[in-house]
Amino acid sequence: MQPTSLYERLGGIYSIATVVDDFIDRIMVDDRLNANPRVNEAHHRVLPPGFKYLVTEMVGEATGGPQRYTGRAMEDSHRDMLITGAEWAAFMDDLHRTLDKFEVPQQERYELLAIVEDLRDAIVTEPAS
Template sequence: MQPTSLYERLGGIYSIATVVDDFIDRIMIDDRLNANPHVNEAHHRVLPPGFKYLVTEMVGEATGGPQRYTGRTMEDSHRDLLITGDEWEAFIDDFNQTLDKFKVTQQERAELLAIVESTRDSIVVGPES
């Protein structure tokens, strides 16, 4: 028997979209992230439904689903935000809070965090706080 993909173990795109919805709502109002004026401006410029759609697409593809991410590269979309290591840690904290809310099991959590961590070097471009 073949092991199921992370996508399947997470419950497919509807479950992923539900988690992404909560996560994006969480990061959009996080004062730790919005203290960065570039991030704050982006959070007020980007409409949440479109942002949620692209993140859902990305997570679907990254976890083995049939979706294909159609947005800009992580480097292109974050370059001008000057995100620091401390802001990255706040982002990860928000992600973990969302995973806690939905009771994502340890194995799936570890796999999701590894996927997110794989983007760090393309996102964290600013100096440490």
């Protein structure tokens, strides 16, 4: 018997899309993130439905679903935002709040958070001092 993929254990694309919808709504208005003028500008330039679509694709693929992420590389889309470690922590706090809201089970939460943490180095670019 094959182990069930994280994608299946999360409930498939409809459940993933529901969680992504809440999460993106949460980060788009987070003052801790929008205090960075480059992030704030991106949050006003990128339309939420398209952003949600791409994140849903990404999570679907990363968790073992049939989706294929069609967006830009994380380095390319975040390089100029100069995202700090503190902003990453706020982003992860928002993710935890969303996972709490939907009562994502501990094992699935752990696996999903590990996937997201693997993106940290591609996203966080502390400004030079």
